[in-house]
Structure formats: structure tokens, C-alpha cells
Amino acid sequence: MVYPIYTELTQCRDCYKCVRSCPVKAIQVKDGSAVVIKDRCVFCGHCVDVCPNHAKKVRDDIARVQMFLRGGKRVLCSIAPSYAAEFAGQGDAVLAALMRLGFSGVSETAIGAALVSASVDLYAKRNGGVCPWISTACPSVVELVRKYYPQLVGNLSHVPSPLQCHCAYLRELYGEDIGIVFVGPCIAKKVEADTTPGFPDFALTFGELRQWLEREGVFLDEMVDGIEAGKISVPDFVPAPAGKTTLYPVEGGMIASLMWGEDAFQDHAVAISGVDQVIDVLDELPRQEVRGEGGTLEMDVYNDFLELLNCEGGCVNGPGASKGRSPAAKKSLSARYTKTRITAQADKLFVPPAQFLDKLLDKGYDLLVRGDRRSEYPPTGFLPAELKAKFSDAQIDQALKDLGKVSKADELNCGGCGYNTCRDMAVAYLEGMAEPEMCVTKMRKEAQSKIDVLLRTIPMGVVMVDEDLKIVDCNVGFLHLFGDIDYSIESEIINLISGLPLERFVPFYEQFREQFHTSKPGQYRLHYQDKFLRVTFFVVEKQRLVGAIFEDITSPTVRRETVVKKAEDVIQKSLETVQQIASLLGENAAETEIMLNSLIDAFKVPGTDSEDGFLPDEQQDLT
């Protein structure tokens, strides 16, 4: 099945930008194409954001939700509070539009946040004023902890995420048979829909919602007008509007809604956003068991409640939100929205029921387990053992050699391949996650040495020039032909030549200029000084670099002329012979003819013209 983030292979064109941006290096490069490995992925969405070819896709769940709505269930929309920043000025229109799409009602995910905040406060009150948990509001942080810091799973909040709590609460209010679809700025929320089906049933991004509205022909501007004209009604939030937890999508917003939020110094609660900083925090955090419930370690900071959000600045800047509004604007919009809310509608706000809080703290994640509901996808729990392979130093050194890093000095740690260090890259190469071709230094070095060797060993003159007809590169053969230098040329001199104008070496340099404009580079024969040369032009880079190969064909030319001469001699000789034979034959024939004629005369019978009758026999020898 398709996971929340996947790769469109045909669109990927090896730039490694995704590898570079991936905080956990969950991207495998195979045959030049980058593929997200789901078992390693924390679904932060960075790769989706940075991919210049849009080859990283977010699973489109619109069709699934549409089918779900057609199923006839009562389906509620759990809308993330960041909608205030996403649809500034169109907030009411979005709510009305959701009803038009077929939802039975709209509820705020911030209700779930209110439940979580109240639970954390309650827990802290019961535990000496501290609650040393990692917030589970960010599903990407939860994935990060599960896959890469399994020892810290015990540190995760004992109550589920705000969205999951929201769903559990709605189901308690309206019955098990309802459906819940989340709409928000987050890609990773799709994982919650996958791993705890029903909590929620589906998760859409704001981007998907916009797409869906467009497809259905629902325009928010028109909705705004309709609402102002009183033609379209705006649904009230069910069961009630949430309070200050609508600030959750901004870094620090969660803590602001907790009991520590009232204190300007906020001791015992720390908000950190941005995945790199989150990783730094997790790297240092001791296990819950080491610390013990309530916290007793000397370093008190570990007893703090940690609000960790993988998106910098909080959910408002999530990958499922639209671009084009600054983080400052989004933060400000969220803050104003929350402030208007708690001042204007103070009497209507949602108050977490005490008995449900007890249930949350008591049962925690067990609230989400349903015997009758199959998990739709294998829960993306821990990193599979085969992905945690360890390699010996010898193996890594060998891998570094394969990558062309023979000595420590070769390890540039440039990050061009996407990995921070050459060593990281070598490990990824051993794991089959990376290919040697990803190392730009290696490839460039290889290409350079290939061309160097080729130029040095080829028994011809080679020169390459740029569009200003300045020499970019040439070889010794070229200098032998045109440089009037007989002694063997050291390679250093060649380096001095690059940059010099071609006309200083060849008189026919204008011929090169034409090559920049012809579609097909040609081959010519050239008589230069006392030599015959075959010139083959070639284009290195269109309109930028043209080269020529000069092949000395002087000696073969001379040899050919000799052959032609000899052949002509042979023809002449044989002609003479034939003529001699012919004349002898003629003489012979004439002599024979004379002799035969005399014979004929000798045997001739006289008087052949006489009449019939007896004739006298002149040769009377009948004795």
C-alpha cells in the first residue's frame, strides 16, 4: 500500500536535494533515483518541500474520503487550529465549504489539545509540579522517537496526541459509529490515521482540501460573499469552540496553554521546534527509567515538559500548508485568532470534563485500541532490526576507499552527496542506501584523470577552444604540430598554454569559429607547412566548447604516391610486353601465310576450266 510519502520514480533526476534535507537519511538512491524507505521515514515532509522536480508525493486521500462520505455515516471534520493562519480572512468560508463537501459537522482539533493540556496539568499537579514527558502532538516527533530513540519511548506523553484524544472524545460524545476526517497542515498525521484507524479515519492536508474544493467548484471567495449576504450559514463548532489551545500550532503555543504558561519564565517546560534541534534534544535525553517518575536527577532540566515540534516555528509552517505567507504572519494570525476567541466567546468555550481527563490519564493509548477494527497498515513502530546493521571500522575504511577516499585528507565532508560526512556516506553505501556515483569529488576526479590520460596518450594533436577562441585545453601532440617545438614538452607548459588565443598557434583559426554555428562538425584535410593533416572537429558543449583532433597523415600520403607511381610503371611495362608479343605474332602469321600460299600453288591442277571428257594424264607413273 502507498505510504504517506512516496516517490514518483520517473520524475526523480539525481540532485540529492532530498537526501541532504532528510534529517534521518531515510532516502535510498538506487540507479540514480531517490526512493523514500518507509521503515526509516519520520514523515516530516522536508523532501516533499525541497524536491525541485516534485517527485516526492504526498499520498492523495481525497478519493478515499469521498468514498467514506458516500458510505452514509455521520462524518465530522476535525479541523486543525492552524486553519486560521492558512485561510486568513476566509475562516468561516472554509467551515461552510466543509459542510458543502458533505461533512455533518466541524469540530476543532484544539478540543483534543485542551484535553491534552488539562491532562498534563493534572499529571503535574499530582507529581510535584513536574511532568517530564515529550509531547506527542507532533506525529513526526513520535515516529522519530519510536524509530531512532526506542529507549525514550517511555518518555513520550502517556496521553495520546491531541488529534487522537479529540477523536476519542468525539466518539464518546456521538457514538462509535461516526467517522472523523482530520484536515490540517501535517503530512505525518496520515500516519495516525494509518496506525490508529478511527482516530482519525483519514487525514487530509490543507493542500488536499484546496484541491478538493477546486475540483468540486467550491470557491472560497464566493463563499465569503455568500456569508456576508446572509445566503450561506456558517456552522457552529461541535461540541463547542476550543479556548487558548488554538495556539498549539505555534511553537510554544502548547506550553502557553499549560499551567507553566502563566509564568513568563516557563520553568519546567521547554518548547523546541525544527527537526535538527529536536534531534539534539533527544540525543541528550536520559531514559525515563533512569530518571524515575517525578524526576530526581540533579540536572533538573530533564524533568521539564518538552514540547517538540519537527516543523520549524510549529505546525503553521507544516508541509501540508500553502506557501506564500511568512512565518511571522502565520504566527501573528494564530495569536490574534486565539486572542479574539478567548475574549469574544469566553462564555461558550470548551471546558474539558474532569471524568474524561481521568480516563485519558488512566487508559492512555489503550483508548485507541479497538478489537473490531484492524489496523489498516502495519503500525510504523520501531526501526526493523535489519536496518540497524553495524559495520566494523575495516568495512567502513574499505567503503571509503571505494568512494575514492584513500587518506583522511580525501574526506572533504562537503555534503554534496547529501550526507554530512564522507564516513556517513560510506556507511550509507554499505547499507545499500547510497551509490558511489553520488560523490561529486570522486566523479570529477575520475573524469579529469580519464581525460588527462586520454589526451596524454592519444597519438594525435588535440585542442579545445571556447567561444572567444581561447585555448581551454590541448596536448603535447598539438604543440608538436603547431608550436614549432621539437623538444619533449613537460606537462606544466601545457597548463601555461590554456587561456592563450588560438591564433597564436594556428593560422586557420577562423575555421574554428564556424564550428560553433554548424549543426554537424566536419572533417577536413589540411596541407600545413610540409605536412598533410586530417582535422576532425567535435563539439564538447554546444555554443561553448569546440575541439579539434589533428592526425598527421603525411607519411601515409607520401607512401600512397609511391604506390600510384609503381602501379603506373607496371601498367606501362605490361603494355610494352603485349605490344612486343603482338608484333611477333603478326610477323609469324604473315610468314605462315606466304608458305601456305606457295603450297597451294604447287598442288594446283591445271586447266580446271576444260570441258567434260577424257584428259591426258601428265603424270604417267602407273606401271
Next chain:
Amino acid sequence: MEKVTVELCMGSSCFARGNSQALANLENYISENNLEDRVDLVGHLCLGACSKGPNIKVGDVSYSGVDPNCVVDLLVEALNKAATK
């Protein structure tokens, strides 16, 4: 536990309009969750309902115009039903 039979129309119209992807999605899901002994996949040549395609039948229920992204949901629903029977 009852087996669930999923019948897919593999006629050229349904195949081209999404059932090839639907089949791939189902096969992936079944193998990832080791459901080989709970699901039967059956392919058909054209069922004569091309205009309404892609067509698919899960258990006793026929569906038309199915988006390939949805087939796993249909299967999961049928499996849940079969499990509670």
C-alpha cells in the same frame, strides 16, 4: 474466519482506468499483512460494464468507478465484517 473474495475486472478499459494500480495496491497490502489465506484475488475479463468502470467486487458487493486509492479501504471493511461474523 470467512475468506474474502475480491474480484477485479481486468478488461482493457477497467485495467487502463485504474484496476492495474488497484491490483498492485491490493497485492502489496495482502503480502505486507500476511493475509494470503484470508483473501482470494480473482481476475475477470471484461464484465460488460466498461462505461461504469473500473469495476470491482468485494465479497458480495459490487463497486463501480473505483479509485485505486480506495480498494484497500474496501478490503479492510470487508475483512472487519468477516471477522465479526
